[in-house]
Amino acid sequence: AQSVTQLGSHVSVSEGALVLLRCNYSSSVPPYLFWYVQYPNQGLQLLLKYTSAATLVKGINGFEAEFKKSETSFHLTKPSAHMSDAAEYFCAVSQTGANSKLTFGKGITLSVRP
Amino acid sequence: DAGVTQSPTHLIKTRGQQVTLRCSPKSGHDTVSWYQQALGQGPQFIFQYYEEEERQRGNFPDRFSGHQFPNYSSELNVNALLLGDSALYLCASSLGGSPPYEQYFGPGTRLTVT
Numbered sequence: 001a002q003s004v005t006q007l008g009s010h011v012s013v014s015e016g017a018l019v020l021l022r023c024n025y026s027s028s029v030p031p032y033l034f035w036y037v038q039y040p041n042q043g044l045q046l047l048l049k050y051t052s053a054a055t056l057v058k059g060i061n062g063f064e065a066e067f068k069k070s071e072t073s074f075h076l077t078k079p080s081a082h083m084s085d086a087a088e089y090f091c092a093v094s095q096t097g098a099n100s101k102l103t104f105g106k107g108i109t110l111s112v113r114p
Numbered sequence: 115d116a117g118v119t120q121s122p123t124h125l126i127k128t129r130g131q132q133v134t135l136r137c138s139p140k141s142g143h144d145t146v147s148w149y150q151q152a153l154g155q156g157p158q159f160i161f162q163y164y165e166e167e168e169r170q171r172g173n174f175p176d177r178f179s180g181h182q183f184p185n186y187s188s189e190l191n192v193n194a195l196l197l198g199d200s201a202l203y204l205c206a207s208s209l210g211g212s213p214p215y216e217q218y219f220g221p222g223t224r225l226t227v228t
Contacts, residue, residue: 042221
C-alpha cells in the first residue's frame with residue numbers, strides 16, 4: 001500500500017520569499033515520487049520526479065525537492081517565490097514495477113503576496 | 115507534438131444517465147490512466163489501460179468502465195450517474211514498458227451531475 005500526506009492545505013508567502021511545501025509518503029517498496037502543479041481550470045503539469053537516482057531533484061520553474069528516506073519525505077522548495085507560482089501543488093507516489101498508478105496527496109494551495 | 119487531449123471540456127448530466135468521456139494520449143504513449151478529482155481533493159485513480167486491457171483498477175464501483183482502442187485512445191464510461199460523480203475527470207498517458215511510467219495529464223473533463 002502507498003499513501004501521501006501533505007500537511008496543511010494552504011501556504012501563503014511573500015513574493016521573493018522561500019517556498020517550502022511538505023510531503024511525506026508511505027510505501028511498502030522503493031517509491032517513485034512526483035510533484036505536480038495545477039493552475040485553475042487546468043490539468044496537472046509535472047514539476048519534478050524522483051526515480052532512485054540523485055536524492056536532490058531539480059525541476060522546472062526553479063523548483064527542487066530532496067528525497068529523504070529516513071524521514072520518508074519529499075519536500076518541495078523554491079528559493080524565491082514569484083507571483084506566477086500561485087497554484088495548487090500535489091505530491092504523488094507510485095511504486096517501482098508494473099503497478100504504476102499514482103497516489104496523490106490532498107494538495108496544497110500556494111498563495112503569493114506582492 | 116500534441117499532448118494529451120480530452121473531450122468534451124464540460125458536460126452536464128442528470129442523475130441516472132450515462133456518460134462517455136474520451137481521451138487521446140500523447141504521441142508515442144501506449145498506456146492511459148483515468149483519475150477522478152473531486153472539488154478540493156487530489157486526483158483518485160480509477161483504472162489504467164495497456165494493450166487494450168484493464169491493467170489496474172482503483173476503488174471504484176463497476177458503474178465505472180473503460181475501453182482502449184488499437185490507436186491507444188481511451189474512453190471512460192459511467193452508468194447510473196450519482197450526484198457524487200460530479201468531478202473533474204483527468205486522463206493521463208505514459209509509456210507502459212518504461213519506468214517510472216511518467217504520466218502526462220490532459221486538461222480534464224468537468225462533469226456536473228444535477
